[in-house]
Amino acid sequence: MERDYDHIAIEERWMKDWIDNKVWSMPETPRKEKRYTVTMYPYPSGDMHMGHVEIFTIHDAIARYYRMRGYDVLSPIGFDSFGLPAENAAIQRGLDPKEWTYANIEKLYSSAQRIGCSFDWDRKIATSDPEYYKWNQWFFLKFYERGLAYRKAAAANWCPNDKTVLANEQVVAGKCERCGAEVTKVFMTQWFFKVTDYADRLLDDMPLNTGWNERLKTLQVNWIGRSFGAEVEFDVEGADPITVYTTRPDTLWGATFFVMAPELPLAEELVKGTGKEQELTDFKNQVAKLTEIDRTSTERPKKGMFLGRYAINPVNGEKIPIWVADYVLMDYGTGAIMAVPAHDQRDLDFARQYDLPVRVVIQPPDRELDEDTMTEAYVGPGTMVNSGPFDGTSVDESVKKVTDWLASEGRGRHAKNFRLRDWLVSRQRYWGTPIPIVFCDDCGEVPVPYEELPLVLPENVDFTPTGEASPLATATDWVNVACPKCGKPARRETDTMDTFVDSSWYFHRYTDPHNTEIPFERAKSDAWMPMDQYTGGIEHAVLHLIYARFFQKVLVDMGMARDPEPFPNLLNQGLITMGGKRMSKSRGNIVEPQEAFQRFGADSLRLFMLFSGPPEANFDWPEEGVDAIGPVAYDWLKRVWRLCEENRDGFDGGGTEAGPAEETLRKDLHRTIKVVTADYEAFSFNTAIARLHELVNQAYRYRSGGGTNQQVLDEVIEVLLKLLAPIAPYLAEEQWHRLGHETSIHFEPWPEHDPQLATEEEVTMVVQVNGKVRDTILVPADVTEAKMTELALASEKVQGFLNGEPKKVIVKPPKLVSLVA
């Protein structure tokens, strides 16, 4: 038999064996306690890169560990195959997105198999399959029926490069999340999902996500951005009252002017008859020219215009001028604000710019504010002044008191607001799920009947985005259709859905991937959900991870799901970089997985990655590239391999008798089982590997000391292979079979440590004098406090630092005696 560690032969053999025998396939529902582990499914936008390898490796080690712990583990895989990444890549290469996508999917599946991923290959999904996206359309119609999908004309984020609108979440620092182009605003009629209806639940259920890290939770909480305050009604001279939202109703007496967003239709109405109509139009044009980045920059001086009309401050009857200004956002609150320059920096900046009055209504405890000269708004603690009946009220209770009073007067009410906006789901792109709506001149928006689903994406369409209309608009055969309601000629919606719709429920589909009647059967979903472990990048913090939570809550309301939260345990793997930069072809800092497989094997690559640090930590790949895997991972696997092979040769007469050396080795082994298991439980693979290094070192030390006891060495090696199996599955499987086993190591029960053996009999006791270690003494584990003190005081080294009797003695059995001189 082959003696050398021939990683290629071994890995290819077992890869085929596992796939051919469908060893990872799960029944429809678990037969015993389950673990449902999912890794965020990738985009098929190219061949496998190290980011995939990392996330697959982490996920797979977890799945394999749970499997050996005796759980039924569902570990599925699929592809997020619709969307911009695939489509753009296809366009660049002049290919059809479909061909390009499916070719990549095949490549990526085979790379995933090469890594050794133990996915259930019978449950593969691709969201660009009509069998999948049919259900996106089905959900869209259900949402529509529930009033959760609606169309409205609104200013939307427009990516001039990708030529489509984007959701708020897909604009990062004013730029397109996908391509980095600077986003502009465009006024369009678009489809939205009503996430804001679920904003409270998204926040209030957050504590259920016990396995999320602080960073991620904060990101989402900030993004949803709930604030509490009040709505206050202002009368307007010669017009209907206007409501504003404020978090500081207690500063109402300091409201010296009124501001609204220029785009607000109300501004247009108010300006009528003032002679300033043209001025407003010009101002609006000026504002519209600003990019989103400029518009929201706090550096830029604020610009405004007086509308020539007045509002009445409800608390004191004062006439205050109504302005429009570019610093007020149209889509937050009511798009109009009361301006309190003394206690809001933006209002103060604006007041100084246009010479508007400033009135202090909160008096700081420690100084006087000067209304005429102050340049910093005061937002700290204090008491109300110039506020009529409320003078003297502390700010601790002022908001509540004033709001209660406004409510009793019928001029306001308690209110809250969210930073979160409704989810814009329309995309003017080809490669996505067609939105199942027909527009009829007589009937308006008409849903495509369920029995006509899937509404298949037409082929042979010029899919190049033009920015004018969706590419689907050019497919006239497809667009022109009889109205489902009245039968008259009508037109289909030509926008497609944001692909984040696809990914909002795919983890349910995995539980029932071939269902042709409904998206998934609740009994099957309930059997596996909630997900026990989700693995994926933090870049989805306010994208997928909010959308999917929203979807889950809607599913619950629809009676389709049980759990309020879909994935309470989430591991955010770190980023892989090289030289601190993302790996990319253009930078030339790519480490090719295929090269690593060839030279060192998947096991070495997996081991290398997991040993590099905790899975959550970013990993800067060493500059040697693939070479780095050799000394760190490959050489050690060879060392393990040699240990196994040498042992398999056997020893004359079964080797040495069991004695103290064997006893020590067995103790090491059982302590290793104990700590390695704890490491696996915490996904602390790097320390688990370190412990396995130590075990192997111990075994070598035993051998070089002349130890040849077959029985003990067999035990050590069998356990070692099991403990290593989730990390280096191929080598473990190969050596397991070489030991004569017929069945897979990956379904072997996880080793149990013998508590007797794992317990230390002797421990090193530390003796400190004044907090410094002065001696270490070997003592029995069950040593008494009295004996410890006696030994400590008897130590010559210790005596050198004591002047006679210690003032104080602290004993923590069995490891520490601390003396105070």
Next chain:
RNA sequence: GCCGGAGUGGCGGAACCUGGCAGACGCGAUGGAUUCAAAAUCCAUUGUCCGCAAGGGCGUGCGGGUUCAAAUCCCGCCUCCGGCACCA
């Protein structure tokens, strides 16, 4: 500005939750064994300063505090990373 996270040898990292020998494990480096030689392998040393040694001093971003004892807990800073940011 607000909210999070992090700062430990030449390097990746361990110990932080639960205060108790800082630097596990690995890389690299140095020395040695083996070899005609190299690779591979094996053994040893490797925080830093003083010292021939025994031994001792210092040491976890900075400054304080709590404690017999602080990388670990508390307070105040600094730096880096990430997010949000004219959200009223």
